[in-house]
Amino acid sequence: MSTLHARPVALITGGAKRVGAVLARSLHAAGYDLALHCRHSIAQAQALAAELHAQRADSVLILQAELADIPALSKLVDDTLSRYGRLDALVNNASAFYPTPIGHADAAQWHELFASNAQAPFFLAQAALPALRSAHGAIVNLVDIYAERAIADHPIYVMAKGALAAMTRTLALDLAPEVRVNGVAPGAVLWPSDGKSYDDQAAMMARTPLGRAGTPEDVASAVLWLLRDAPFVTGQIIRVDGGRSVSI
Template sequence: MASLSSRPVVLVTGAARRIGAGIARTLHAAGYDLVLHHRASSAEAATLAAALTAARPDSVLTVQADLADGARLPALVDAALDRFGRLDGLVNNASNFAPTPLGTITPADWEALTAVNARAPLLLSQAAAPALAARQGAIVNLLDLYAEHPLAGHAVYCMAKGAQVTLTRALALELAPQVRVNGVAPGAILWPDGGKGEAARAAILARTPLGRLGRVEDIAAAVLWLLRDAAFVTGEIVHVDGGRTL
């Protein structure tokens, strides 16, 4: 194990792009050293790591893994400890999203969506738990409002994220009092990579009391609060959705 870093260390999965990259930037600016996980976005991960390292040398490690391969997950924790000597936080941000209309669902669909959205957060949290407990650390799971308010045509995804909600609460019990475990459930923050029609976008915003798309920074701020400031909060799901769940 490396010598102990003087700064807290957080492992962020799916950190190369979109919300994950925003979380990484916010945590780094707040003084955290980071382990940035990615699966296929090697160029984006390298660009982000270079920018953060330029701001503070020797503060970032990038790691690559397919989270669907459960055997690879303990190595991510080992890499963090080998580099920094500690692990203070885990942000299970990586997600797999795809439609599964009823009548077309296959076992492969089930495996693909549950492996990353439910099984990986469990196994990675399990692997990280001893190191987190040693630092009185915290876990934050990135969830989805669709876990509690299902989206038509996406039954498997909604079920997987629902399992992650239950996992968040179960781990809060299992790991207390040494480790706090909470979740953040975003609303409309970024439209999917494949796009969304104007009518669908307008309908979503019409159901959002604040009447606008959220910002990545809104999610990142909630994650930072749960990791750093919410010392008496565990087992909670923070909805950052502009009031949409109302």
Template sequence: MSDTTTLHPNQTALITGAAHRIGATTARTLHAHGIDLLLHYRHSTEAAEKLANELNAMRADSVRLLQADLHETGKLPVLIEQAVSAWGRLDILVNNASSFYPTPVGEATTHEWDDLMGSNLKAPFFLSQAAAPHLLQHRGVIINIVDIHAEQPLKGHPIYSMAKAGLVMMTRSLARELGPEIRVNGVAPGAILWPEQGLEESDKSDIIDRTALKRQGQPTDIARAVLFLIREADYMTGQIMTVDGGRSLGY
């Protein structure tokens, strides 16, 4: 990938759920390419502050923190206004924050429905809606972190799979609604990071064995895809870039 940092001065990005995992790696990658960051977190104060300090030590006053519960839909426009006020502009929104856990049919609750739909679909939509007027001013970009299970449902996780499927359609719908000024794309990770609990080693081996590349991916693979969609994909919108080592070729 060519380094186009000098062609995009003073870009700013809001990344939701940025304190850990793919969000933190994406933050480091975008920051390394000259993008100033607004890092959103909900409860992970210590991790968010540590990441911000790390990146600000590399480039002074290039990272700021925003705390919010994305389920509080009415406050999402305020979150966007706080992001814009940091440096007077917003160029990129990365909808990364997500909840993930099983909801077997017969045991699922309305609370789990609201939580999974809220974090994976409702919040990204209303954040995008609030951000759109600001992104419009700079021909901005929205990147949604989707999942390969938006296309192939994950056993035991119907609500999560449905929410991510909705996020795919949201990506396509907003690309049509917000074009030509704003591009909207998504990245669908496969076997990148394992769930924090509930997956046996045998399950991990089976998942890896079903990839064409026979190996697990890394968060940097997703971060580089996000960077590509921001910096190199000027004629792409409404698309989902699948980064799964070829797992979606067949199940």
């Protein structure tokens, strides 16, 4: 392990694009150096790293891995520690999301959805635990309001996010007092990459008390608060959903 790095270090899964990239920019601006994980989005990760290196040299390590590969998870942590000598924050952001209607779902879908949404966050937390304990660090899991509320035709995704919510609570108990574990549950922030119809979006906004979609920056602000500014908060899942969860 190298000499202890001067700045705090955050490992972000799925950090190359969409919400993950905004998380990366937000934590980097707040003074964190980054271990930036991606699966297929290596070009986006490299472009983001170049952008952030222009602001602070040698402040981003790109890590490419398949999160379903459990041995690869330990290597993500090992490579982060080899580069920086410390790990202060783990942000489990990566997530697969697609419908799996009952009667048509298969085992491959089950394994993919649970791998990114529940299995990888657990085994990453386990691998990172010694370093996080040493740093008195924190874990933030990106959950979903659908971990508690059903969404039609997505039973496996809902179950996987439900497992992640349960993991957040139980690890908060098991890892205390050295490591805090919390979650952020976004509502409508970015539409899925395959898109939703305008009618679907309009109906969702009509059920949201604040009357609009959120932004990735809203999510990033909550994550940063939990990591840096909430030393007496653990075991909580903060809903960043414009109030939608109270009106579903």
